[in-house]
Amino acid sequence: MTRAEAAARQHRAQELVRLLAGRPLVLVGMMGAGKTTVGRRVAGRLERTFRDSDEEIEKAAQMTIPEIFDQRGEPEFRAGETRVIARLLKEGDLVLATGGGAFVNADTRALVKSEAVSVWLKADAGILFERVSRRANRPLLKTPNPRATLERLIAERYPIYAEADVTVLSRDVPQDTVAADVIAATLRHLKQEK
Numbered sequence: 585m586t587r588a589e590a591a592a593r594q595h596r597a598q599e600l601v602r603l604l605a606g607r608p609l610v611l612v613g614m615m616g617a618g619k620t621t622v623g624r625r626v627a628g629r630l631e632r633t634f635r636d637s638d639e640e641i642e643k644a645a646q647m648t649i650p651e652i653f654d655q656r657g658e659p660e661f662r663a664g665e666t667r668v669i670a671r672l673l674k675e676g677d678l679v680l681a682t683g684g685g686a687f688v689n690a691d692t693r694a695l696v697k698s699e700a701v702s703v704w705l706k707a708d709a710g711i712l713f714e715r716v717s718r719r720a721n722r723p724l725l726k727t728p729n730p731r732a733t734l735e736r737l738i739a740e741r742y743p744i745y746a747e748a749d750v751t752v753l754s755r756d757v758p759q760d761t762v763a764a765d766v767i768a769a770t771l772r773h774l775k776q777e778k
């Protein structure tokens with residue numbers, strides 16, 4: 585990267601932070617879209633705190649996500665998820681990666697829409713499946729046909745994710761490129777908002 589490119593990148597990041605005006609930037613979308621890993625990079629570029637709702641739930645429960653699903657069940661996980669996100673949104677000045685089901689909850693969605701700027705990281709089924717297949721840490725996909733389960737969740741959830749303020753394609757390119765896309769697309773959105 586040339587000096588001029590680095591300066592332009594920094595300028596975009598600063599401009600975005602200014603236009604966010606203290607609101608959280610929240611990533612939503614399916615498992616495997618890159619919310620956690622890309623979100624961390626976006627936060628680094630914006631010099632903002634990064635939080636991941638799953639990580640916060642794990643810390644609070646002192647259990648992993650699969651353990652919570654196993655021992656307490658999905659409804660209790662969802663209740664914890666709603667509480668944790670409501671708490672994190674109050675921090676304002678952060679980049680928040682949510683778990684894939686979080687934005688599907690009507691209360692969480694309403695809160696994110698009123699308090700934050702939301703970005704849907706969108707990817708096709710093939711890319712998502714390839715990525716989630718690397719680790720067996722997603723209890724919802726422990727089914728006889730995980731690919732079919734993923735496709736059903738996509739069909740159910742995509743109309744809901746589409747309610748996010750901004751949509752960014754999580755393409756088969758380096759995570760840094762997707763992070764730059766998130767910043768550029770959110771910046772475009774906020775410039776229009778003015």
Ligand SMILES: Nc1ncnc2c1ncn2[C@@H]1O[C@H](COP(=O)(O)OP(=O)(O)O)[C@@H](O)[C@H]1O
Binds near residue numbers: 614616681715
């Ligand atoms: N642009 C990308 N290119 C290649 N791999 C990626 C990309 N984005 C994410 N990944 C990988 O996909 C997997 C899922 O990413 P993660 O950030 O955990 O997604 P999410 O939090 O949305 O479920 C991780 O192994 C991550 O390294």
Ligand SMILES: O=C(O)C1=C[C@@H](OP(=O)(O)O)[C@@H](O)[C@H](O)C1
Binds near residue numbers: 613
């Ligand atoms: O889509 C979902 O309902 C879930 C997504 C996961 O987070 P990621 O989207 O970060 O994988 C995690 O919250 C849990 O396994 C449930």
Ligand SMILES: [Mg+2]
Binds near residue numbers: 620636681
């Ligand atoms: Mg994640």
